[in-house]
Amino acid sequence: MSKPALMNSTYITTPIFYVNDLPHIGHAYTSIICDTITRFKKLEGHDVLFTTGTDEHGLKVEKAAKEKGKTPNDFVDEVSKNFRKLTSTLEIQNTDFIRTTEERHKISASFFWNKLVEKNQIYKGNYKGWYSVKDESFYQEKELIKEGEIFKTQDGSVVDWIEEDSFFFKLSLWEKELLKFYELNPDFIKPLSRMNEVKSFVKSGLKDLSVSRTSFNWGIKVPNSDHIMYVWIDALTNYLTSIGYPKINSKKIKFWENCIHIIGKDILKFHAVYWPAMLMAINHPLPKSIFAHGWWTNEGKKISKSLGNTVDPNEMINKFGLDQFRYFLLREVPLGNDGDFSEKSLIIRINSDLSNNLGNLIQRVTKFLKKNFNNKIPYSLIDEYETNKQLKQGYFLINNIKIKMNNFEISKCLEDVFLYIDELNKFVDECEPWKSFKLDPEKAGKDLSILIECFRIIGIILQPFIPNASRKILDTLNIKESSRRFDNLTREHALKKSYELNNPQPLFPRYEK
Ligand code: ME8
Numbered sequence: 001m002s003k004p005a006l007m008n009s010t011y012i013t014t015p016i017f018y019v020n021d022l023p024h025i026g027h028a029y030t031s032i033i034c035d036t037i038t039r040f041k042k043l044e045g046h047d048v049l050f051t052t053g054t055d056e057h058g059l060k061v062e063k064a065a066k067e068k069g070k071t072p073n074d075f076v077d078e079v080s081k082n083f084r085k086l087t088s089t090l091e092i093q094n095t096d097f098i099r100t101t102e103e104r105h106k107i108s109a110s111f112f113w114n115k116l117v118e119k120n121q122i123y124k125g126n127y128k129g130w131y132s133v134k135d136e137s138f139y140q141e142k143e144l145i146k147e148g149e150i151f152k153t154q155d156g157s158v159v160d161w162i163e164e165d166s167f168f169f170k171l172s173l174w175e176k177e178l179l180k181f182y183e184l185n186p187d188f189i190k191p192l193s194r195m196n197e198v199k200s201f202v203k204s205g206l207k208d209l210s211v212s213r214t215s216f217n218w219g220i221k222v223p224n225s226d227h228i229m230y231v232w233i234d235a236l237t238n239y240l241t242s243i244g245y246p247k248i249n250s251k252k253i254k255f256w257e258n259c260i261h262i263i264g265k266d267i268l269k270f271h272a273v274y275w276p277a278m279l280m281a282i283n284h285p286l287p288k289s290i291f292a293h294g295w296w297t298n299e300g301k302k303i304s305k306s307l308g309n310t311v312d313p314n315e316m317i318n319k320f321g322l323d324q325f326r327y328f329l330l331r332e333v334p335l336g337n338d339g340d341f342s343e344k345s346l347i348i349r350i351n352s353d354l355s356n357n358l359g360n361l362i363q364r365v366t367k368f369l370k371k372n373f374n375n376k377i378p379y380s381l382i383d384e385y386e387t388n389k390q391l392k393q394g395y396f397l398i399n400n401i402k403i404k405m406n407n408f409e410i411s412k413c414l415e416d417v418f419l420y421i422d423e424l425n426k427f428v429d430e431c432e433p434w435k436s437f438k439l440d441p442e443k444a445g446k447d448l449s450i451l452i453e454c455f456r457i458i459g460i461i462l463q464p465f466i467p468n469a470s471r472k473i474l475d476t477l478n479i480k481e482s483s484r485r486f487d488n489l490t491r492e493h494a495l496k497k498s499y500e501l502n503n504p505q506p507l508f509p510r511y512e513k
Pocket of ligand 1: 025026027030238262263264265266267303
């Protein structure tokens with residue numbers, strides 16, 4: 001049965017990053033997760049749009065520009081480049097890089113605003129309350145901690161008291177609708193713990209949201225007014241701009257309805273409460289789901305510019321390699337949990353999993369095959385699929401990975417692949433083809449051929465996670481580019497007798513602790 005066309009469009013988004021800072025491990029992490037999901041969906045045969053970019057307006061950015069003695073325009077042009085460069089350093093397959101200072105975005109955000117006005121969702125008032133410039137967020141006093149005369153957020157950022165004219169979005173109207181929507185769509189917010197958090201936030205009561213500012217200028221103008229748009233309205237609309245809003249054709253709507261917002265847990269409220277409420281308010285379809293991942297610390301400490309302990313992804317990649325850095329971030333913690341970064345744990349992962357377990361296995365088998373079988377597969381594997389333990393396990397693994405990936409269990413997928421690699425290492429140790437080769441070359445040939453077919457499975461499965469190493473494995477196996485999708489993981493595509501491999505390539509060097 002052919003799949004409905006709707007299933008084949010996927011739209012993945014990262015948050016757009018503030019340009020007040022240099023990109024660090026946290027930004028790299030979200031981008032790598034999105035890239036992994038993108039590559040995975042493509043291998044499943046989906047058409048994928050993947051957008052990332054920079055959030056360039058608001059008080060925080062205006063202040064950062066002032067500190068550097070630059071105009072906001074010059075400043076954002078300069079800093080946005082660092083984030084664009086990161087996408088190429090990470091080799092992520094984004095299809096768009098959006099900047100909120102682009103004309104297409106101003107048109108889209110203004111259109112979105114006008115829609116809210118048209119639907120009678122905006123009114124003029126006066127905001128008196130607390131504001132955190134760091135989070136670009138309004139807070140109610142009950143959410144804050146008082147330290148002497150100062151009020152702080154739960155995360156320790158200082159809030160300022162502001163009083164100014166403002167437009168308000170009628171967020172309070174959407175409380176019931178939101179709760180109903182969460183009930184009907186239990187997968188809308190993941191992991192489940194975050195869904196529960198959001199529900200209790202909404203249940204505790206929603207106040208109308210101040211959506212414009214008048215005390216500074218750096219932002220998109222509210223149509224027909226001297227206010228500027230609250231930076232979060234401006235920012236959230238980027239997800240629509242990127243697919244051509246307001247001109248979204250039926251093809252783009254399919255992408256939108258299959259849109260997954262990957263975000264950090266810090267910005268859940270904006271994505272899971274404000275954004276769906278605003279979309280409901282203009283009667284626009286909602287994205288498919290939101291996944292909030294956890295937070296990285298550096299050797300137990302919160303990463304912050306003031307502590308000067310940010311982890312530079314460029315430095316890590318130069319030192320250890322891109323696949324190694326990706327693997328660590330994806331494998332070290334289950335998606336959704338917090339993680340602690342240290343070079344020591346990165347090295348442990350590289351040495352034990354990538355170098356010893358995967359790299360050595362592939363090297364020793366392919367080198368032996370080159371030396372003794374002239375790089376040719378000595379045995380045909382088609383008939384082995386039903387009976388051979390290793391191949392059956394490989395088959396099982398493919399289906400298992402598909403289920404887990406669609407459930408965002410990235411770390412578990414890698415754990416399962418590497419347990420399989422462990423099994424293959426045991427198999428090599430047991431059958432010792434280098435010894436049995438002299439006494440029983442046919443058996444050695446069969447065992448080696450089974451291993452190579454297992455490598456084809458591993459090489460294809462690992463592509464979304466460690467793309468460069470997988471490419472080397474598949475190049476060594478001489479697998480054509482067009483035969484690397486998941487639907488090639490069947491016995492019909494198994495390697496046949498006399499199939500010729502290429503020369504082995506080195507994979508992962510070991511590092512000293
Ligand atoms: O919030 N660990 O931008 P931002 C894990 N512009 N992820 C981290 C991290 C860490 N220590 N630090 C940052 C904004 N991140 C808004 C978003 S979207 C419409 C507007 C990642 O530059 C994580 O994805 O502060 C987090 O949500 C995002 O960077 C915040 O980036």
